[in-house]
Amino acid sequence: MKASHVRGFTLIELVVVITILGILAAFAIPRFITLDSTARIATVNGLSGTVSSAAALARSLSMATASTTSVTMEGNAVSLANNYPDASATGIGTAINASSNFALTTTGTANATTGTAVWKLQTNCQVTYTPAQSAGATPSVAVTTSGC
Numbered sequence: 001m002k003a004s005h006v007r008g009f010t011l012i013e014l015v016v017v018i019t020i021l022g023i024l025a026a027f028a029i030p031r032f033i034t035l036d037s038t039a040r041i042a043t044v045n046g047l048s049g050t051v052s053s054a055a056a057l058a059r060s061l062s063m064a065t066a067s068t069t070s071v072t073m074e075g076n077a078v079s080l081a082n083n084y085p086d087a088s089a090t091g092i093g094t095a096i097n098a099s100s101n102f103a104l105t106t107t108g109t110a111n112a113t114t115g116t117a118v119w120k121l122q123t124n125c126q127v128t129y130t131p132a133q134s135a136g137a138t139p140s141v142a143v144t145t146s147g148c
Contacts, residue, residue, distance in 0.1 A: 040125055040148040047098060047119055048127045048143045054095040055129070055139050058085045069111060079110040082132040084139045087115040092129050102127075123147045 054073075061071040062083040070077045078085050078095045085092040087108025098104060098119055108115025113131050120126040124147025130140045 037148050040121060041145045043101075044121055044125055044127055044143055044145055044148060047096075047102065048141050050096050050098075051092065051119075051127055051129050051141050054092065055084050055141075058095050059083050081111055081113045082135050082137060084132040086110060086112055087117045087129060087131045088112070089117075091131070092117045121148070 058071055058073060058078055058080065061073065062068065062080055065071060068080060068083060070079050072078070073095055076094045077090070079088060079091045080086060081091070085095045087106055088110045089104065089106050090110050091106075091108065093104055093106055102119040102121055104117065104119050106115065106117045108117065108131065113133050115131070117129040118126055124144050126144050128142045128144070130142070132139045
């Protein structure tokens with residue numbers, strides 16, 4: 001009669017593998033936890049670039065069409081102040097197509113240089129647009145990522 005060999009893992013082998021997986025997980029999990037914050041920061045920085053580009057495009061259209069009050073971007077009228085989009089919802093708010101994840105708050109009125117437009121992802125994780133304050137000046141785009 002031939003002796004049969006039992007195949008399988010011993011208890012010691014299983015304990016060693018589980019221990020190694022536990023150690024790897026202890027180092028890997030903290031790295032994945034910070035990915036959501038990094039993704040939010042990247043999203044806010046991307047929106048900042050979009051706002052800057054939309055302002056530059058509106059200025060280009062304004063100069064090309066010699067219009068100082070409004071330009072048409074993708075079929076929508078964008079109100080201007082000093083040849084750049086103003087801070088109203090009909091200004092820079094219309095010039096870009098922000099994700100619905102961002103809450104837009106505007107304090108400017110159409111064709112006014114006063115006020116700001118703020119796209120907020122969450123508290124202290126936002127993009128702030130301040131329109132050009134005078135002819136020849138440029139608008140400013142500020143990014144806050146301390147709360148991302």
